[in-house]
Amino acid sequence: MIEIGKKNNLRALRNTTAGMYLTDGKGNEVLLPNKYVPKSFAIGELIEVFIYKDSEDRITATTLVPLIELGGFAFLKVNQVTAFGAFLDWGMEKDLLVPIKEQKERMEEGEFYVVSMYLDETSDRLVASSKIKKFLDNEDIALQVGESVQAVIFEDTPLGYLAIVNGKHKGLLYHNEVFERLRMGDEITAYVKKVKEGGDLDLSKQKIGFSHVNDQTDVLLNLIKKSGGFLPLHDNSSPEEIQFKLKMSKKVFKKAVGMLYKMKKISISNEGISLVRQPNERRKD
Secondary structure, eight states: OOOTTSEEEEEEEEEOSSEEEEEOSSSOEEEEEGGGSOTTOOTTOEEEEEEEEOTTSOEEEEOSOOSOOTTOEEEEEEEEEOSSEEEEEOSSSSOEEEEGGGOSSOOOTTOEEEEEEEEOTTTOOEEEESOGGGGOOOSSOOOOTTOEEEEEEEEEOSSEEEEEETTTEEEEEEGGGOOSOOOTTOEEEEEEEEEOTTSOEEEESSOSTHHHHHHHHHHHHHHHHHTTSEEOOOTTSOHHHHHHHHSSOHHHHHHHHHHHHHTTSEEEOSSOEEEOOOTTOOOOO
């Protein structure tokens, strides 16, 4: 079966003046135009191609690599806006249409948007939508607390950032737990914080539990070293100052300081925290 909107491995069947016809071995054929036929490509050989409809709505094969596939998500640029909708650059010769009814907000030329690509049942054409939520399913989430996931940011809400999780679920990163600015289309590694009844999925940019504190302890130690052995941060420093300088919460900062102090790697004063020179460490002066 030849699948439109996806990459297919097909075999060269015969040459024509227009190009090479490919087959799936089950009686289905598609044309690979001459401009995409590799010079050394011969009858009987396999080739990976992407299947789509050309400007004349003919099912066609290409060796161009699309920025999005059927059922997938991508952060794409608007090349043109018309009365029919917005046309996106997706790496193909023919731009990808986002009908007006499929735009969460009216799209603007030159701007980028997170979209999903689907096959329109009425026109049988590949189109896109920025109404991301309807393409995500939070039923039967087979994820565990602490598990790492791949997340793509697609919306900024008053509560936090909404993200596409592993290409199929909707997740939320709370603003007060994110210590940097995230932008639409950002791809990040996140961790499952909580799977709620009803399917809501809470995420964290930091590892969950004690392993996160361990990681941040190493981060803090390296920052002290890079700062010449002293950081002017202490128990009375504001959460905002700690967040701005270290990209971590004050709670995690205090735990990391406590661990480093117990390990006798730092000393603590009213002015800040200082690196303790280790007995076997040579002086550089």
